[in-house]
Amino acid sequence: MAVLDTVKSVFTKNLRQSGIYIAFVLIIALFTVLTHGILLTPQNITNMVVQNSYILILAIGMVIVIIGGHIDLSVGSVVAFTGAVAGVFIVRMDLPWWLGVLGVLLVGALVGAWQGYWVAFVGIPAFIVTLAGMLIFRGATMVTLGNTQISPFPDTFRNIASGYANGIFGGQGYDLFTLVLAAAGVAAFAFTQFRERRARQQYQQEVAGMPAFVAKILAVAVVAMAFAWQLAHYKGLPIVLVVLAVLLLVYVAVTKRSVFGRHVYAIGGNLSAATLSGIKVKWVSFWIFVNMGVLSAVAGIVFTARLNLAGPKAGTMFELDAIAACFIGGAAVTGGVGTVVGAIVGGLIMGVMNNGMSLLGVGIDYQQSIKGLVLLAAVAFDIYNKRRADLSR
Amino acid sequence: MDDYILEMRGITKTFPGVKALQDVTLKVKREEIHAICGENGAGKSTLMMVLSGVYPHRTYDGDIYFDGEVVQFGDIRSSEDRGIVIIHQELALSPYLSIAENIFLGNEQATRGMIDWNKTNAEAAKLLAKVGLDENPMTRVADVGVGKQQLVEIAKALSKRVKLLILDEPTSALNDEDSEHLLDLLRHLPDQGITSIMISHKLNEIAAIADTTTVIRDGETVETLDMHGTEKVTEERLIRGMVGRDLEHRFPEHTPKIGEEVLRVEDWTVHHPIQHERVVVHEANLSVRRGEIVGLAGLMGAGRTELAMSVFGRSYGADISGRVYKDGKEIQIRTIHEAIRHGIAYATEDRKKYGLNLIEDIKRNISMASLGKISRRGWVNDNEEVKVAEEYRASMNIKAPSVTSITGKLSGGNQQKVVLSKWICAGSDVLILDEPTRGIDVGAKYEIHTIINSLADDGKAVIVISSELPELLGICDRIYALSAGRVTGEVPRETATQELLMQYMTKVKD
Numbered sequence A: 001m002a003v004l005d006t007v008k009s010v011f012t013k014n015l016r017q018s019g020i021y022i023a024f025v026l027i028i029a030l031f032t033v034l035t036h037g038i039l040l041t042p043q044n045i046t047n048m049v050v051q052n053s054y055i056l057i058l059a060i061g062m063v064i065v066i067i068g069g070h071i072d073l074s075v076g077s078v079v080a081f082t083g084a085v086a087g088v089f090i091v092r093m094d095l096p097w098w099l100g101v102l103g104v105l106l107v108g109a110l111v112g113a114w115q116g117y118w119v120a121f122v123g124i125p126a127f128i129v130t131l132a133g134m135l136i137f138r139g140a141t142m143v144t145l146g147n148t149q150i151s152p153f154p155d156t157f158r159n160i161a162s163g164y165a166n167g168i169f170g171g172q173g174y175d176l177f178t179l180v181l182a183a184a185g186v187a188a189f190a191f192t193q194f195r196e197r198r199a200r201q202q203y204q205q206e207v208a209g210m211p212a213f214v215a216k217i218l219a220v221a222v223v224a225m226a227f228a229w230q231l232a233h234y235k236g237l238p239i240v241l242v243v244l245a246v247l248l249l250v251y252v253a254v255t256k257r258s259v260f261g262r263h264v265y266a267i268g269g270n271l272s273a274a275t276l277s278g279i280k281v282k283w284v285s286f287w288i289f290v291n292m293g294v295l296s297a298v299a300g301i302v303f304t305a306r307l308n309l310a311g312p313k314a315g316t317m318f319e320l321d322a323i324a325a326c327f328i329g330g331a332a333v334t335g336g337v338g339t340v341v342g343a344i345v346g347g348l349i350m351g352v353m354n355n356g357m358s359l360l361g362v363g364i365d366y367q368q369s370i371k372g373l374v375l376l377a378a379v380a381f382d383i384y385n386k387r388r389a390d391l392s393r
Numbered sequence B: 001m002d003d004y005i006l007e008m009r010g011i012t013k014t015f016p017g018v019k020a021l022q023d024v025t026l027k028v029k030r031e032e033i034h035a036i037c038g039e040n041g042a043g044k045s046t047l048m049m050v051l052s053g054v055y056p057h058r059t060y061d062g063d064i065y066f067d068g069e070v071v072q073f074g075d076i077r078s079s080e081d082r083g084i085v086i087i088h089q090e091l092a093l094s095p096y097l098s099i100a101e102n103i104f105l106g107n108e109q110a111t112r113g114m115i116d117w118n119k120t121n122a123e124a125a126k127l128l129a130k131v132g133l134d135e136n137p138m139t140r141v142a143d144v145g146v147g148k149q150q151l152v153e154i155a156k157a158l159s160k161r162v163k164l165l166i167l168d169e170p171t172s173a174l175n176d177e178d179s180e181h182l183l184d185l186l187r188h189l190p191d192q193g194i195t196s197i198m199i200s201h202k203l204n205e206i207a208a209i210a211d212t213t214t215v216i217r218d219g220e221t222v223e224t225l226d227m228h229g230t231e232k233v234t235e236e237r238l239i240r241g242m243v244g245r246d247l248e249h250r251f252p253e254h255t256p257k258i259g260e261e262v263l264r265v266e267d268w269t270v271h272h273p274i275q276h277e278r279v280v281v282h283e284a285n286l287s288v289r290r291g292e293i294v295g296l297a298g299l300m301g302a303g304r305t306e307l308a309m310s311v312f313g314r315s316y317g318a319d320i321s322g323r324v325y326k327d328g329k330e331i332q333i334r335t336i337h338e339a340i341r342h343g344i345a346y347a348t349e350d351r352k353k354y355g356l357n358l359i360e361d362i363k364r365n366i367s368m369a370s371l372g373k374i375s376r377r378g379w380v381n382d383n384e385e386v387k388v389a390e391e392y393r394a395s396m397n398i399k400a401p402s403v404t405s406i407t408g409k410l411s412g413g414n415q416q417k418v419v420l421s422k423w424i425c426a427g428s429d430v431l432i433l434d435e436p437t438r439g440i441d442v443g444a445k446y447e448i449h450t451i452i453n454s455l456a457d458d459g460k461a462v463i464v465i466s467s468e469l470p471e472l473l474g475i476c477d478r479i480y481a482l483s484a485g486r487v488t489g490e491v492p493r494e495t496a497t498q499e500l501l502m503q504y505m506t507k508v509k510d
Helices: A002-034 A042-067 A075-092 A097-122 A126-145 A155-162 A176-202 A210-232 A239-257 A259-269 A271-276 A281-307 A318-328 A340-359 A364-391 B044-052 B076-081 B099-103 B117-130 B146-159 B176-192 B203-209 B235-243 B304-311 B336-341 B351-355 B362-366 B382-395 B412-425 B442-457 B469-475 B498-505
Strands: B004-015 B018-029 B033-037 B061-066 B084-087 B164-168 B195-199 B212-217 B220-226 B261-271 B279-289 B293-298 B318-326 B329-331 B344-347 B430-434 B461-465 B478-483 B486-492
Touching: A002 A340, A002 A364, A042 A075, A042 A155, A042 A210, A042 A239, A042 A259, A042 A281, A042 A318, A042 A340, A075 A097, A075 A126, A075 A281, A075 A318, A097 A126, A097 A155, A097 A281, A155 A239, A155 A281, A176 A210, A176 B382, A239 A259, A239 A281, A239 A340, A259 A271, A259 A281, A259 B362, A271 A281, A271 B351, A318 A340, A318 A364, A340 A364, B004 B044, B018 B033, B018 B044, B018 B195, B018 B212, B033 B044, B033 B176, B033 B203, B033 B235, B044 B076, B044 B084, B044 B164, B044 B195, B076 B084, B084 B146, B099 B117, B099 B146, B117 B146, B146 B176, B176 B195, B176 B203, B203 B235, B212 B235, B220 B235, B261 B304, B279 B293, B279 B304, B279 B461, B293 B304, B293 B442, B293 B469, B293 B498, B304 B344, B304 B430, B304 B461, B336 B344, B344 B412, B351 B412, B362 B382, B362 B412, B382 B412, B412 B430, B412 B442, B442 B461, B442 B469, B461 B469, B469 B498, B478 B498, B486 B498
Parallel strands: B018 B220, B033 B195, B033 B212, B084 B164, B164 B195, B279 B486, B293 B461, B293 B478, B344 B430, B430 B461
Antiparallel strands: B004 B018, B004 B061, B212 B220, B261 B279, B261 B318, B318 B329, B478 B486
8 A cells, every 4th residue: 555655656746747748748749640740750850940949048048037936028029139139240240250149149148137137136027127128129129120121141140040060970861970969969968867876876865776777868868869860861960959959958057056046946936035045136136137138149149040131020929939838848937946948848849839730731820829728738737736746745 | 511502523534644633522612712722733723624614524524513403514605604704823804905895805785786885884893893993994904913903803703793703823923912902802702692712822821711621632632621620720731731741841951051252232223124214223232152042032013033134134124333243353244145154144933934945845945045065166066965954854853754855844843943954054153043933833842942952052152032931031041121122131041030021021211
């Protein structure tokens, strides 16, 4: 009986944590069947990655904002504004692409600092500040562009979103470099996991058994290599995927391991307790928004490079997609809860659904409604599970 | 034969894995004041929730007889219809509505769907007169004090033609004066034909007003005592029933080892953060030595918490002046961060609101104020964190399956141990503990007192703020009394008595 209870509790506990991953797999399976496998073809996978990259980049920043107990409604406008600034720097002023990109990132940081100042030091709720920011930076976009649009961009800049790292090792119908890099990534993952496990053992903490550990690594390796295999059979490794992977690694580490990340969770969980524990809550909030500004600029660069155009309507509704990704990924409206990986998976769920429904020829009208329902269902499921977990303790 | 208005027979209530109530019997006589006492988690609140229909019929076993009939309530509404009204510890008033609106919330005085404001306010005024509250019914609830809000709750209950009034810890948030007034009111409820059940931790209040007391321990009825019987029921007698052991020594024995002065505050003056001209703390002087436990006594509004928080990195107040010496050297503390760096810690009186991140686990709460120590170049060492937290779980005897347990699910005593661990982990050597045992049951209080003693023995200087004078007398080596923002007295342990402290606490300087 006791054993059964333990098994049950492990399952219910994990269902809450892994529910989102299970849902992700089911949604992929569903659309693979419905589209007769088109969803997972090399070309389509590559498209999905590139099409969703900027939302995923925004979602990384947004989940940190949400964990900290804030919200940012301005990111769509900031994407447009930074895109326009990129146009000015790179096309009108003809700066080298890398200098232009650095400049745009700096502008993003300044935008974030502006909003962070009002939220953190003046104490205006982020909802208001960023609602204002949404209008301010949309307007600033139009002013910067001078009521026209900027196009075309040089190839070096466009490569950020539409380029592929391929052909370095040659290939026989597939890109060897992509596979080698993916394999190296898997090896690095296995190595760090192994090191972490050993460190935990040295501290005499419980670790999963060796078979379970190996199974986990193998599962990750199989998925990663299958994914890389498909990419390699199209054009190779999209550069934007490399950008995304680096951001993911960095921000998973920042949220899980860094003192800053801990402080974000602490202020989102209980602001007063964090304040009375000596955490410099104002500065933490400030840096959260600076970070969001920089990531918005990254998204702005990727989006502009992909469209090869800086226009006044860029990024409309991106903020809502990014926020939805975070909540589908398990973040709490009240703050203090959420993960970067969850937000990414939440964003991918929406991306796969967009793509799958488009392949099936579902109209954009229905797509919107269905996405809304998924958001509602995801959060309802989360609340249902939480309640059940509370009752069964 | 006695006339019972309420009989609960053989009530058993189980939650998955836990038996909350086991065959509990409660018999309440008509028009009496019936007190229920027991440790936290003994099952008092659960029993009242069964009675009021929060846990509907069929989710428990046993029978409830009210006014001689078997009753089966499906929800609170149905129990209120029978005249059973419960007033919870946390008041359920809407702060921005008027007193009258609150009284008739859900029971609006309307004619043809439109609210009749004259009737509402007139009826409310009558009810307020009954509970002895001299306020305009149109005053916003947010603008009256907690004591008066409690009276509004009772007026609201009266408006529902209450027969049985249940009060859950009615005086826990009140100062002595308001408590006295409330108890006085309760005493007169039987004259109006109202029976009351009162759940309370304050044994002196039970001894003062209850006619009968039922003691509950670990979900079972231990005994029912007639308070007017031949044998006088003392507080000690009640405690014996609650904890199942004689608490002859309610406070642990302690021989202090007092050393050098660690902290001294001189001429400390603090103004109100919003009303700048109001002086909250006036030229206070105090000091505390290594290994010493110093108490701060005072009534509500005496400025104890304000004094402590203003010293703790100016986390309260404006226009703060005065000097702080640490280990003989004058120091400047401008932020909480600096206060912590100087080894000063402040554990708040409201753990849940200001002390803990309730959605996080034990280890992250313990490390919250000292992440720098377990991290290198901004990166936290998770394993070190677990190790440190485990050490505190063992040394503080935090009762939880592991350091990854969520703090929101711990009992008050264990939450307080987590808070204390946090500050010791931060390397503090001056600990200011504001109401360290508020809302903690008797057994766990003893444990917290033992921890405070051992902290002093480890060479820390401890300042305890408490509203319970016996607690201060029981654990402190020296006690300062505050009144209206001034330090009005300093009494060593040997000569301190409740009467003497109360004299200082009520002293008014011009």
